[in-house]
Amino acid sequence: MISLSRINVTFNIGSRTVEAARDIDLHVNEGDVFGIVGYSGAGKSTLVRVMNLLQRPTSGEVTVNGQNLLALRPRELRTARKKIGMIFQHFNLMKSRTVYDNVLYPLKSARMPKKDKDRKVRELLELVGLFDKLGAYPSQLSGGQKQRVAIARALANDPRILLCDEATSALDPKTTLSILDLLRDLNRKLGLTIVIITHEMQVVKEICNKVAVMEEGRIVEQGDIVPIFSDPKQPLTRDFIHTATHFGQTVEKIMSHPSLTRMSENDRLCKISFVGERTGEAVVSDIASRFGVSANILFGNVEILQQTPVGSLIVVLSGGRAELDKALAYLRSLGVEVEQLPSPSALTPEGGERIG
Amino acid sequence: MNDWLNRYLPNVMDNLDDIWESTYETVYMVFMTSLFSAIFGIALGVILVATDKGGVLANKWVYGILEKIVNFFRSVPFIILIALVVPVTRLITGTSIGMNAAIVPLVIGIVPFYARQIQNALLEVDPGIIEATQAMGSSPLEIIFRVYLKEGLTGIVRASSVTVINLIGLTTMAGAIGSGGLGSLAINKGYNRFQLDITFVATALILLLVFVCQFIGDYFTRKSAH
Numbered sequence: 094m095i096s097l098s099r100i101n102v103t104f105n106i107g108s109r110t111v112e113a114a115r116d117i118d119l120h121v122n123e124g125d126v127f128g129i130v131g132y133s134g135a136g137k138s139t140l141v142r143v144m145n146l147l148q149r150p151t152s153g154e155v156t157v158n159g160q161n162l163l164a165l166r167p168r169e170l171r172t173a174r175k176k177i178g179m180i181f182q183h184f185n186l187m188k189s190r191t192v193y194d195n196v197l198y199p200l201k202s203a204r205m206p207k208k209d210k211d212r213k214v215r216e217l218l219e220l221v222g223l224f225d226k227l228g229a230y231p232s233q234l235s236g237g238q239k240q241r242v243a244i245a246r247a248l249a250n251d252p253r254i255l256l257c258d259e260a261t262s263a264l265d266p267k268t269t270l271s272i273l274d275l276l277r278d279l280n281r282k283l284g285l286t287i288v289i290i291t292h293e294m295q296v297v298k299e300i301c302n303k304v305a306v307m308e309e310g311r312i313v314e315q316g317d318i319v320p321i322f323s324d325p326k327q328p329l330t331r332d333f334i335h336t337a338t339h340f341g342q343t344v345e346k347i348m349s350h351p352s353l354t355r356m357s358e359n360d361r362l363c364k365i366s367f368v369g370e371r372t373g374e375a376v377v378s379d380i381a382s383r384f385g386v387s388a389n390i391l392f393g394n395v396e397i398l399q400q401t402p403v404g405s406l407i408v409v410l411s412g413g414r415a416e417l418d419k420a421l422a423y424l425r426s427l428g429v430e431v432e433q434l435p436s437p438s439a440l441t442p443e444g445g446e447r448i449g
Numbered sequence: 450m451n452d453w454l455n456r457y458l459p460n461v462m463d464n465l466d467d468i469w470e471s472t473y474e475t476v477y478m479v480f481m482t483s484l485f486s487a488i489f490g491i492a493l494g495v496i497l498v499a500t501d502k503g504g505v506l507a508n509k510w511v512y513g514i515l516e517k518i519v520n521f522f523r524s525v526p527f528i529i530l531i532a533l534v535v536p537v538t539r540l541i542t543g544t545s546i547g548m549n550a551a552i553v554p555l556v557i558g559i560v561p562f563y564a565r566q567i568q569n570a571l572l573e574v575d576p577g578i579i580e581a582t583q584a585m586g587s588s589p590l591e592i593i594f595r596v597y598l599k600e601g602l603t604g605i606v607r608a609s610s611v612t613v614i615n616l617i618g619l620t621t622m623a624g625a626i627g628s629g630g631l632g633s634l635a636i637n638k639g640y641n642r643f644q645l646d647i648t649f650v651a652t653a654l655i656l657l658l659v660f661v662c663q664f665i666g667d668y669f670t671r672k673s674a675h
Contacts, residue, residue, distance in 0.1 A: 145584055174586035185581035188675055189599050199585045201595065230675045243581075250585075 094254060094286045095121040095144055100153035102139050102310075113139040114150065115310040121303075123253070126280050126287045128297035128318075130333055131307030137290045140307070141256050144288065145177045146170060158253060175199070178247030182259035184239040186231040192218065192242050193227045199249040217245040221275060237268035244275065248283075255279070257289045261296055273299045294337030298322070302399055306330045322396065323368040323403045324430065340405065343392045344434070347407060356409055361417060366405040366430040376429055377408065386412035386420040407434070460644035467634065468647070472654055474548050474629040478620045479658070482555040483613055489560045490612070491605070493519070494567025495593055505579065505589040519561040527558045528622050535626075551620070551628030558619055563612045570604025571597050602673045610666020614659050621655070631655050 102114040113136040121127045131137045142148035143155060146162050155162045160173055186195050196214045203210070218224045221241040231239055240260060247255060257276070261269040277300045279285045289301060297304050297318065305315035306329055314327045325331045335341035344364075356362065367376065377388045388408040395404035410417055424431050455462050493515065499505050500512040525533065531554040535545045538553040574597055582596050598605070621632025631651045639648030 147580060147584055168588075171586040171588060174584060177584070179581070179584040181577060181581060183575075183577055185575065185577040187578055187596065187600055188575075189602060189673075198582070198595070199587075202587075202591065232675060246585075256584075 094123045094125070094158065095119075095288065096154075096156040097140075097143065098154045098156075100140070100143055100150045100155070102136070102143065102148060103151045112310045114143065117153070117310075117312055119305060119312065119315070121254075121286060121288060123286055124280070124284055125303055126277070126289065126301045128289045128291065128301035128304040129307060130291055130294055130297055130304060132292060135307040136310040137307050138258055139310075141258050141288060141290045144254075144256055145174050145179060175250040176252045176254070178244075178250075178252040178255040180240065180243045180247050180255065180257050180260045182262050184231070184236075184243045184263075186239055186242055186246075188231055190230075191227070192223065192229050192231070192234070195231070195242055196245045196249060199246060203250065213249065214245075217248055218242075220248070220279075221245045235268075236264050237271060240264065240268075240272050241275065244272075244279075248279070248285075252285075254286045254288070257287065257291075259290055259292070262291065262293070269296065270299070276300060294333040298337055298396060298398060306333065318398050319368060319401050319403060322398055323366060338394050338396065338405075340392075340394060344407065347391055348434075357411065359414055359417070360409050360411045361421075362407070362409055362434045363421075364405060364407055364432040364434055365424065366403075366432070368403050369401055376424060376427065377406070380410075380420040380423065383423065384412065384416045384420040386410050386416050458646040458650065460638070460642075461646050461650050464638060464644075464647060467638065468650060468654075471629060471631045471634040471651070475617070475620050475631045475655075475658065478548060478551055478555060478623065478628065478630060479613065479616055481552050482559060482616055482620075485552070485556045486559045486563050486612070486616070487609070489556065490563030491567055491598075493560060493564035494571060495597065497564060497568045498571040498597065499589065499593060505583070505592050519564055522557065522561040523565070527554075527619055528625060530554055530558050531623065531626055546627045548628050548630070551623035551626060551630075554626075555616065555619055555623060559612060559616050562615060563608065566608035566612060567605060570608045571601045573604050574600045603670055606666065606669045606673050610662060610670070613662045613666070617655060617658055617662070 097117055097119045100114050100117040100119075101112070104111045104113060117140060119140075129137045129140060139148055143150050144157060146155065149163075157173065158176055162170065162173060165173060187198065190198065193214055196217055197210060200210045200213060205213075215224070215227075218227060221244050223238060223241050223245070226234060226238060226242075231242065234242065244255075255276075261272050264272060273296065276287055276289075280287055280300070287300075289296060291297065301318055303316065304318050304321055305312045306321075306327065307313065308329050314321065314325065314330045321330060322334055325334055332341070347362075365376065377390065380386045381388065388410050390406055390408050392407040393404065394406075395402050397403075410420065412420070421431055461468065497512065497515055497519070500508040500515070502509070502512070504512075522530070531551075534554050534557050537557070538545050538550050541553050542550045544550050578596060578600060579592060582592050587595070620628070620630050621635070624630060624633025624636055627633070631654055635648045635651035638644055639646075639651060
C-alpha cells in the first residue's frame with residue numbers, strides 16, 4: 094500500500110546539512126496500523142510527509158496506492174493526495190469555517206451533486222460522533238472534538254490511507270484513548286490503512302500491529318508489534334517500551350533500595366519475560382515445585398498487544414546454587430526469556446534513602 | 450444660531466459652497482483610489498505571499514523583483530512621488546492637474562503600502578492550515594482564494610481600514626497638484642489667506658472622515674472574526 098525505498102532527505106540550513114531521513118526502507122500493507130516512534134528530531138514527521146510528498150525526498154522511491162508519486166505531474170499528484178488523508182497535531186482546521194464547512198472543503202472541487210456532498214458531510218460527522226456540532230466554529234470545540242472534525246475532513250474523499258502526524262500529542266490521556274478508539278474503528282470498519290507518527294509508545298501499544306523505531310533519521314528496528322515488545326533488540330526500542338510500561342522507573346526504584354529486595358548471597362535478581370499462553374505466574378510456581386526454588390515477585394506487568402499477552406516480572410529467586418542454575422535453564426528451555434540483573438547490593442546507593 | 454456661526458466662523462459661512470465641494474472632492478479621491486488600490490494591492494499582496502520562499506507558487510525571481518519595487522515606492526516621500534509620476538499621470542488621464550489626475554499618484558503611493566499590509570495579514574494565516582489543504586490536494590489557486598483570502602479576512606479588513614485612513618492623509622497632499630479637496634482648502638484658503646476658521650473646519654471634516662472609516666473598519670473586523 095505504501096512503499097518507501099532507499100529514502101534520503103537532506104535539508105540545508107545555512108551552512109549546516111541535516112539528514113532527516115537516511116536510507117529508509119519501509120512497507121505498509123493494506124489494513125495495517127503502522128506506528129513510527131522516535132524522540133523529537135528523529136525525522137519521523139519528515140518521513141510521514143514523504144508519503145504524500147509534502148516533503149520531496151532527496152533520493153529514493155515513493156510508491157503509494159500502486160503509483161510512483163515522484164513521477165506524477167502536479168495535477169496528478171493532487172489527485173493522488175485526495176486518496177491519502179492526513180491529520181495533524183494541531184488539527185489545522187480553518188477557523189473561519191464552521192465544522193460543516195471544514196468537512197465540506199475537500200469536496201468543493203469534487204464533481205458530485207450538491208445534495209450528495211451534503212449527505213457525505215453529514216455521514217462523516219455522524220461517523221466521528223459530532224453531528225450535533227455541525228454549525229459550530231472550531232474555536233468553540235475541545236481538542237478531541239477538533240481532531241474528530243479533522244478526521245472527518247481527512248476522510249471526505251474516501252482515502253484508503255490515513256496519515257497521522259502526532260495526532261494525539263496535544264490531547265489529554267483520556268481524549269487520546271477515545272481518538273485511538275475511533276481510529277481503530279475506522280481501521281476495522283473501512284479497512285483504512287493507518288500510519289501513526291508518535292513519540293508515545295503507549296499509542297503504538299494501543300492500536301498498532303506494526304512499528305518502526307526511528308533515531309537520527311534511521312529506522313533502527315521495525316516489525317510486528319508482539320516480537321518487538323517482547324524481545325526488543327535495540328536499546329532505544331527498549332527505552333521506549335520501558336517508558337510505556339513504567340518498567341524502567343520500577344527497576345531503578347528497586348535498585349536504589351537494596352532493602353526492598355532483601356537478598357541473601359545466593360539469591361538472584363532476574364527479569365522474566367514471556368509472550369502468549371505461558372503466563373508468569375504458572376512459570377514461577379512451576380520452578381518452585383520442580384526445583385525448590387522460591388521466587389519473590391517484586392514487580393509484574395502484562396500488556397495485551399493484538400490479543401496476545403506480553404508480560405514481564407522482576408523476581409528474586411532463592412535456593413541452592415545448583416538448583417538455581419537448573420531452574421534458569423528450565424525457564425529458557427520453555428522459551429521464556431530470563432535476564433539476570435546486577436544485584437543491587439553490589440551497587441552502593443549514592444545518597445539513596447535507606448529503609449529499615 | 451446663524452448669528453453665532455457668522456460671528457465665530459465668518460469665512461466659513463462665506464465659503465460654504467467651497468467647503469462642501471472640497472469635502473466631495475476628498476471623498477471622491479479616497480473612494481476612487483480605494484477602489485483601484487483594493488484590486489492592485491490585494492493582487493500584489495497575494496502574489497508576494499504566494500511567490501515567497503515556501504509559498505504555494507514559490508518563485509525567487511518574481512518575489513525578488515516585486516519586493517524591490519514595493520520597497521522603492523514605499524521609500525519615496527509622497528509629495529515627491531506626485532511630481533515623479535507626472536508622465537504616467539498624463540499618459541493615463543491626459544492631464545496632470547485636478548481630482549482625477551491626483552488619483553494616479555495616490556494609487557501608486559498607496560498600493561505598495563497596502564500590498565505590504567495584505568502580505569502581513571496573509572502571513573498570519575496558520576501555515577499548518579496551508580499544509581493541510583496541500584495534503585488534501587488543493588491547487589495553488591484554490592489555496593489562495595479559498596484559504597488565504599478567507600482565513601486572512603479579518604487581517605485584510607483591518608489592513609484596509611488602516612490603509613484608507615492613511616489614504617485620507619495622502620489626499621490632502623495631492624492639493625499640491627491642484628487636486629482640490631480639504632487639504633488644499635486648508636492650505637490655500639485657511640493658511641495663505643489667514644482664514645484660520647476654515648483650517649479648523651477642514652480639520653474637523655477630515656477627522657470626521659477618519660472616524661467614520663475607523664468605525665466601519667472596526668465593525669467589519671469584528672464581524673469577520675470567529
